Amino acid sequence: MEEKRVPVTMYAEMTPNPLTMKFVANKHLLMDDASVEFGSMQEAKGYSPLAEALFEFPFVDNVFIAGNFVTVTKTDNVDWDFIVMELREFIKEWIAQGKDILVMMPQGGGSKEEAVAVKKEFAPSEFDEVIIGLLNEYVKPAVENDGGAIDYVGFEDGVVTVEMKGSCSGCPSSTATLKGGIEQLLKSSIQEVKEVVALSV
Structure with a gap:
């Protein structure tokens, strides 16, 4: 056959x-x-x-x-x-x-995911939906274009935590993207956002 x-x-x-x-x-x-x-x-x-x-x-x-x-x-x-x-x-x-x-x-179940789970639990915040919406509309398409992905992890005390995957994980220019692009976008849209950090595993 x-x-x-x-x-x-x-x-x-x-x-x-x-x-x-x-x-x-x-x-x-x-x-x-x-x-x-x-x-x-x-x-x-x-x-x-x-x-x-x-x-x-x-x-x-x-x-x-x-x-x-x-x-x-x-x-x-x-x-x-x-x-x-x-x-x-x-x-x-x-x-x-x-x-x-x-x-x-x-x-x-994997080691990376376990580390993430142990790392920190974020309580839901009133800004989750807005942040996810902004990331999906403005950030995700560009990140996927570069062969990566970005996942929203949580918001606490003015700090937005995201996880960078694929080519964005460990990429030299992802820090610039994170600070220059994503942080500026979220700060200008949501007053309470002070900083954006990548989840470190």
């Missing part, structure tokens, strides 16, 4: 983070604004067969999947020139064969 193949086009795109490359497909991989990030083979096990397979490559350090793209962070001992074609073809082939991208959403 012939395997069913899906026609897939895919291109690789540089991100502001030099260690991260965004692989964009012409079809959706995850639905409904979902995004998922794995920092190791162990974290990906049982959740994302694609991420597990990508961690088989010795140079893959982090995998982030959202919408219609996969963002791969590499180790710094190898140049993109040598691996970008191989990764692009691998991900494209995986999707074309209709293999599973994500079988289950991680529910705080």
Whole structure:
């Protein structure tokens, strides 16, 4: 019996983070604004067969999947020139064969998520809805364009905490984006906001 193949086009795109490359497909991989990030083979096990397979490559350090793209962070001992074609073809082939991208959403079981849960619990605030609305409208599209994601964590004592994922996590320019862009936007819209910080795990 012939395997069913899906026609897939895919291109690789540089991100502001030099260690991260965004692989964009012409079809959706995850639905409904979902995004998922794995920092190791162990974290990906049982959740994302694609991420597990990508961690088989010795140079893959982090995998982030959202919408219609996969963002791969590499180790710094190898140049993109040598691996970008191989990764692009691998991900494209995986999707074309209709293999599973994500079988289950991680529910705080991974080490990164546990650290986040232990880190801090934020009580709901009256500004949550407004902040989320502003982030969704003005920040999310730009961040996703760069192969990352931003999640609102909480608001307390004038400080907005967000989590940067994908290419934005550990990116040199994400601090500038955070302080120059997001902080200015929220401060100008909500008087009570004094500062925006990234969740450190």
